[in-house]
Amino acid sequence: MRLILLGPPGAGKGTQAKRLAERHQVPHLSTGDILRSEVKAASELGRQVDSKMRAGELVDDDTISSVVDRRLAQPDAANGFILDGYPRTIRQANALEGVLGSQSLTAVVELMIDEEELFARIEARAREAGSAGVRADDNSGTLRKRLAAFIKETQPLSAFYKHRGLLFKIDGSASVEEIATTIDDHLTDIRASQPSAARKGE
Ligand code: AMP
Numbered sequence: 001m002r003l004i005l006l007g008p009p010g011a012g013k014g015t016q017a018k019r020l021a022e023r024h025q026v027p028h029l030s031t032g033d034i035l036r037s038e039v040k041a042a043s044e045l046g047r048q049v050d051s052k053m054r055a056g057e058l059v060d061d062d063t064i065s066s067v068v069d070r071r072l073a074q075p076d077a078a079n080g081f082i083l084d085g086y087p088r089t090i091r092q093a094n095a096l097e098g099v100l101g102s103q104s105l106t107a108v109v110e111l112m113i114d115e116e117e118l119f120a121r122i123e124a125r126a127r128e129a130g131s132a133g134v135r136a137d138d139n140s141g142t143l144r145k146r147l148a149a150f151i152k153e154t155q156p157l158s159a160f161y162k163h164r165g166l167l168f169k170i171d172g173s174a175s176v177e178e179i180a181t182t183i184d185d186h187l188t189d190i191r192a193s194q195p196s197a198a199r200k201g202e
Contacts, residue, residue: 001026001080001187002103004087006157007111009146010121011172012179016111017084019180026080029071031064031088056137056145058088058153065095072099080106089153093160107190108161109183111172115147 001024005013014030021028035053038046045067049059058064068086071077087093122143137146161167168186170179 001082002100002105003081004083004105004108004161005111006108006154006161007172008113008118008150008154009143010118010125011111011113012176013084013111015176016109016179016183017082020183021082023184024080024082026082027076028082028084029068029077029086030084031068031086032084034067034071035059035064053137054142056142056149058149061089061091061095064088065092065099068092068096069099087157088150090156090160093157105164105166107168107186108157108166109186110158110161110167110169111179112169113172117173118147119143 001020003020005017007013017028017030035046035049039050039053040046045063048063052059064086068083072081083096087096119140122138123140125138137143158167158169168183170182172179174182
């Protein structure tokens with residue numbers, strides 16, 4: 001199972017990624033989580049990316065791609081992964097293809113959601129968490145920047161993966177359960193349509 005979850009910030013990628021990782025016994029690789037823990041640990045990488053993250057800007061492609069390369073080389077990712085938040089640019093997608101080589105992706109699931117609903121979700125998330133627990137980049141000003149980065153840099157990935165026959169689009173405003181069922185049904189269809197040899201190593 002090698003899956004990418006695409007979608008704007010706040011679309012619910014993390015929730016679905018976590019569930020899918022448990023279900024398929026593969027790691028959930030969230031580049032946002034990895035970077036946040038580096039920032040917390042005040043590592044060299046953390047110090048390098050902190051201001052970009054706070055500003056809602058993307059970290060540079062080479063830095064994030066080498067973080068992902070290292071993570072994918074760990075043994076627990078040998079049988080697959082759920083990527084959440086990577087790739088986010090065409091350059092990152094090309095870098096990922098280079099790293100995966102002949103190992104093909106199972107699917108790219110895109111959660112689609114409109115801007116107004118995204119703001120409502122993020123604001124609710126900020127209220128619920130209370131000011132102490134809110135992510136440094138979860139406020140409407142920074143969200144606007146994160147959305148702009150998504151539209152400019154990440155949205156083109158939709159066409160990139162469509163071209164490769166991997167894209168599966170889902171209405172991200174449906175309930176968590178509905179989305180989960182839709183993804184599971186799609187993965188079942190993919191398995192059914194592939195000869196067993198092509199599924200080796202999943
Ligand atoms: P996320 O939790 O996925 O929304 O990521 C939080 C922040 O981490 C983003 O706003 C970026 O600053 C940075 N980040 C995470 N993943 C990437 C990526 N693939 N490329 C560039 N920056 C990233």
